[in-house]
Amino acid sequence: xxxxxxxxxxxxxxxxxxxxxxxxxxxxxxxxxxxxxxxxxxxxxxxxxxxxxxxxxxxxxxxxxxxxxxxxxxxxxxxxxxxxxxxxxxxxxxxxxxxxxxxxxxxxxxxxxxxxxxxxxxxxxxxxxxxxxxxxxxxxxxxxxxxxxxxxxxxxxxxxxxxxxxxxxxxxxxxxxxxxxxxxxxxxxxxxxxxxxxxxxxxxxxxxxxxxxxxxxxxxxxxxxxxxxxxxxxxxxxxxxxxxxxxxxxxxxxxxxxxxxxxxxxxxxxxxxxxxxxxxxxxxxxxxxxxxxxxxxxxxxxxxxxxxxxxxxxxxxxxxxxxxxxxxxxxxxxxxxxxxxxxxxxxxxxxxxxxxxxxxxxxxxxxxxxxxxxxxxxxxxxxxxxxxxxxxxxxxxxxxxxxxxxxxxxxxxxxxxxxxxxxxxx
Amino acid sequence: xxxxxxxxxxxxxxxxxxxxxxxxxxxxxxxxxxxxxxxxxxxxxxxxxxxxxxxxxxxxxxxxxxxxxxxxxxxxxxxxxxxxxxxxxxxxxxxxxxxxxxxxxxxxxxxxxxxxxxxxxxxxxxxxxxxxxxxxxxxxxxxxxxxxxxxxxxxxxxxxxxxxxxxxxxxxxxxxxxxxxxxxxxxxxxxxxxxxxxxxxxxxxxxxxxxxxxxxxxxxxxxxxxxxxxxxxxxxxxxxxxxxxxxxxxxxxxxxxxxxxxxxxxxxxxxxxxxxxxxxxxxxxxxxxxxxxxxxxxxxxxxxxxxxxxxxxxxxxxxxxxxxxxxxxxxxxxxxxxxxxxxxxxxxxxxxxxxxxxxxxxxxxxxxxxxxxxxxxxxxxxxxxxxxxxxxxxxxxxxxxxxxxxxxxxxxxxxxxxxxxxxxxxxxxxxxxxxxxxxxxxxxxxxxxxxxxxxx
Numbered sequence: 001x002x003x004x005x006x007x008x009x010x011x012x013x014x015x016x017x018x019x020x021x022x023x024x025x026x027x028x029x030x031x032x033x034x035x036x037x038x039x040x041x042x043x044x045x046x047x048x049x050x051x052x053x054x055x056x057x058x059x060x061x062x063x064x065x066x067x068x069x070x071x072x073x074x075x076x077x078x079x080x081x082x083x084x085x086x087x088x089x090x091x092x093x094x095x096x097x098x099x100x101x102x103x104x105x106x107x108x109x110x111x112x113x114x115x116x117x118x119x120x121x122x123x124x125x126x127x128x129x130x131x132x133x134x135x136x137x138x139x140x141x142x143x144x145x146x147x148x149x150x151x152x153x154x155x156x157x158x159x160x161x162x163x164x165x166x167x168x169x170x171x172x173x174x175x176x177x178x179x180x181x182x183x184x185x186x187x188x189x190x191x192x193x194x195x196x197x198x199x200x201x202x203x204x205x206x207x208x209x210x211x212x213x214x215x216x217x218x219x220x221x222x223x224x225x226x227x228x229x230x231x232x233x234x235x236x237x238x239x240x241x242x243x244x245x246x247x248x249x250x251x252x253x254x255x256x257x258x259x260x261x262x263x264x265x266x267x268x269x270x271x272x273x274x275x276x277x278x279x280x281x282x283x284x285x286x287x288x289x290x291x292x293x294x295x296x297x298x299x300x301x302x303x304x305x306x307x308x309x310x311x312x313x314x315x316x317x318x319x320x321x322x323x324x325x326x327x328x329x330x331x332x333x334x335x336x337x338x339x340x341x342x343x344x345x346x347x348x349x350x351x352x353x354x355x356x357x358x359x360x361x362x363x364x365x366x367x368x369x370x371x372x373x374x375x376x377x378x379x380x381x382x383x384x385x386x387x388x389x390x391x392x393x394x395x396x397x398x399x400x401x402x403x404x405x406x407x408x409x410x411x412x413x414x415x416x417x418x419x420x421x422x423x424x425x426x
Numbered sequence: 427x428x429x430x431x432x433x434x435x436x437x438x439x440x441x442x443x444x445x446x447x448x449x450x451x452x453x454x455x456x457x458x459x460x461x462x463x464x465x466x467x468x469x470x471x472x473x474x475x476x477x478x479x480x481x482x483x484x485x486x487x488x489x490x491x492x493x494x495x496x497x498x499x500x501x502x503x504x505x506x507x508x509x510x511x512x513x514x515x516x517x518x519x520x521x522x523x524x525x526x527x528x529x530x531x532x533x534x535x536x537x538x539x540x541x542x543x544x545x546x547x548x549x550x551x552x553x554x555x556x557x558x559x560x561x562x563x564x565x566x567x568x569x570x571x572x573x574x575x576x577x578x579x580x581x582x583x584x585x586x587x588x589x590x591x592x593x594x595x596x597x598x599x600x601x602x603x604x605x606x607x608x609x610x611x612x613x614x615x616x617x618x619x620x621x622x623x624x625x626x627x628x629x630x631x632x633x634x635x636x637x638x639x640x641x642x643x644x645x646x647x648x649x650x651x652x653x654x655x656x657x658x659x660x661x662x663x664x665x666x667x668x669x670x671x672x673x674x675x676x677x678x679x680x681x682x683x684x685x686x687x688x689x690x691x692x693x694x695x696x697x698x699x700x701x702x703x704x705x706x707x708x709x710x711x712x713x714x715x716x717x718x719x720x721x722x723x724x725x726x727x728x729x730x731x732x733x734x735x736x737x738x739x740x741x742x743x744x745x746x747x748x749x750x751x752x753x754x755x756x757x758x759x760x761x762x763x764x765x766x767x768x769x770x771x772x773x774x775x776x777x778x779x780x781x782x783x784x785x786x787x788x789x790x791x792x793x794x795x796x797x798x799x800x801x802x803x804x805x806x807x808x809x810x811x812x813x814x815x816x817x818x819x820x821x822x823x824x825x826x827x828x829x830x831x832x833x834x835x836x837x838x839x840x841x842x843x844x845x846x847x848x849x850x851x852x853x854x855x856x857x858x859x860x861x862x863x864x865x866x867x868x869x870x871x872x873x874x875x876x877x878x879x880x881x882x
Contacts, residue, residue, distance in 0.1 A: 031442035079785035081792005105436035132730025139686035250575040282512035354519025365800035
């Protein structure tokens with residue numbers, strides 16, 4: 001394997017008695033501290049009829065807790081010059097803030113108050129307000145966006161009931177409307193327990209001071225019941241599934257998608273590197289052929305989602321006006337078949353490895369991203385030290401690994417082809 | 427140990443000092459200025475060459491010329507084809523990008539610092555001797571026209587286009603940076619060549635560098651890569667002279683199937699160089715710049731009308747727009763507009779409470795180090811110095827300048843620069859539901875994109 005820069009970050013990890021896993025990464029170069037909490041719960045823990053619940057819940061966790069007023073979470077953070085946010089995905093929900101380092105305790109107070117003392121501040125007014133906000137978020141991101149429904153429909157076609165990747169993270173409108181206060185409470189008790197969370201602190205702090213502050217703020221929160229893992233059964237697609245969706249769009253688009261190994265599996269990395277080989281940059285083969293030389297597409301992008309119990313490999317391509325979408329599909333399929341039939345040239349792999357390495361170093365410049373990655377690696381692998389060895393998982397891959405991935409997973413007889421076509425406007 | 431008292435937020439510790447990273451400014455002959463911020467934190471380096479040839483210089487009827495010319499720069503040189511140029515940067519894991527906005531056209535690259543020399547010489551090569559080939563021009567024209575078509579059905583894009591057109595007409599800032607279908611069709615190869623010759627390589631050029639490097643070495647590289655371009659003095663830009671507006675106007679862009687309404691509310695603002703800019707930026711943060719702003723707390727947290735609302739002044743050489751943007755539930759559009767107007771009036775008519783001003787200033791100051799953690803963040807701040815000719819100690823003095831903005835300053839600039847009686851309101855959504863809600867605000871004009879293709 002090639003020489004490469006080492007990501008030599010000081011990392012200390014410990015586990016509190018209540019099961020909270022804590023990762024401390026001191027870096028005193030800038031007077032900032034990033035606090036990041038991952039709860040191992042996402043939309044895959046929901047049930048049909050209550051989709052979107054984990055995300056709606058995330059909104060509720062910004063509405064204050066026993067000692068934090070309704071709009072005061074952001075206020076406390078912003079008035080000292082911090083930034084805060086949260087996000088919900090299929091498998092996890094994260095909450096994070098970056099603060100001036102002399103305000104570390106403020107962040108720990110805020111995060112521990114909502115981990116331990118959220119329920120006393122829960123009211124139906126807050127739920128009704130955030131329900132409206134989330135409905136508007138869904139309209140803005142999905143219903144009122146060209147191609148907005150496509151990603152949702154793609155997952156419905158890829159994952160049969162009862163697989164939990166079938167429904168969208170933001171949820172269906174009727175389900176958002178149906179969520180009750182009692183359910184919010186039960187969800188909190190079940191999933192928002194210290195033994196289902198990882199807390200990472202990265203930045204300008206003394207490790208002993210931070211460790212004792214963490215103990216002080218989080219140690220008194222009671223451990224909850226263990227959270228059972230979600231079943232991972234997934235039958236292979238029985239054949240090729242095709243669907244055409246009409247939408248208010250100008251340009252046709254095709255989504256070609258496959259089941260792929262879980263994002264936590266070693267095999268997954270070959271898929272990620274393959275996606276970079278295929279469409280990463282203007283000198284990638286799909287861009288050069290489809291966008292530059294044959295002028296079939298406006299854009300083309302391959303990616304593999306890094307979800308926990310299964311993943312999706314997909315290629316999305318938007319046709320130029322006047323180009324039949326079938327030609328675009330055929331051209332993409334040709335490249336995928338080629339990747340499965342013979343090893344890709346070493347120069348293509350080298351470009352992709354270099355792109356990954358540069359991107360990784362770039363991303364790690366920000367404390368916030370570093371903290372989030374440490375939480376991820378601890379949640380899924382119980383090993384924050386992988387922040388260094390992750391690189392090798394990419395750099396060691398050879399042409400035969402990518403070929404094997406393509407031939408095993410990118411099969412035309414087990415895929416979904418979803419096309420979005422312009423529909424005459426009402 | 428006694429139980430923890432959680433009732434009040436913990437007191438802050440002692441503040442650790444922060445200074446904006448050191449950088450150097452070096453003047454080279456022929457109107458090339460370097461801004462170099464060396465840092466050995468990561469083995470990466472970023473270059474951005476800024477040319478004054480921005481979209482504000484598009485000739486009448488040729489909107490999109492600057493953007494198209496900028497995009498043509500990396501499409502061929504005597505020694506390299508389009509694909510060889512892309513491959514040169516990407517082979518080693520870097521990127522090469524061109525971009526055009528209302529102030530400049532830029533060429534940028536980011537890569538491992540071991541490849542700094544090849545990165546900068548690539549920028550030099552494409553800026554010095556682009557061949558601007560015909561076949562690539564036709565390809566990029568086609569891509570641009572497709573992008574214009576794509577935007578036609580994106581409600582947020584449609585709202586922004588209509589808002590710019592309503593404020594500036596067909597003058598500077600009124601046309602999209604990418605151009606319209608008609609203007610992009612009209613651009614000829616000789617337009618592109620002339621824009622390259624007269625605008626892109628016109629002095630002054632600025633090069634912003636951040637990363638693992640030695641300034642002396644960068645100067646030497648820049649000398650060979652960029653000095654000696656056949657440089658013209660830039661002719662003055664046409665100025666943005668928007669028509670005066672006597673009262674509030676409403677533009678309703680009918681989009682019958684919309685499940686939500688995109689709103690743009692505002693008016694012409696001020697140039698970046700305006701002396702009130704700093705006070706206005708504090709005022710804006712408080713009004714709609716941060717999550718806990720008045721507008722967001724009102725429209726989102728109090729009323730649930732929207733997922734979010736923001737306001738902002740645009741940093742341009744001339745007076746860019748002051749814009750409040752949101753996507754709101756259609757049935758609440760009228761109430762949302764009324765709340766926005768009321769917040770503007772309140773800000774203009776009532777002094778800002780001391781506590782709220784303190785919180786806002788301390789947010790802006792506290793968040794500053796966060797925004798310059800990365801090399802891109804530092805580059806972004808140096809770019810502002812370079813483009814707007816700000817003093818070299820601008821970022822060092824910035825905390826004091828923000829800290830000095832008083833409640834009186836806020837009220838003075840609010841009175842001078844906010845015009846709640848003469849707003850331009852653009853709403854993209856279903857006419858039938860919106861018309862009765864928006865008619866009370868002012869003279870209402872209906873726009874139907876299908877009948878007015880000239881909009882895009």
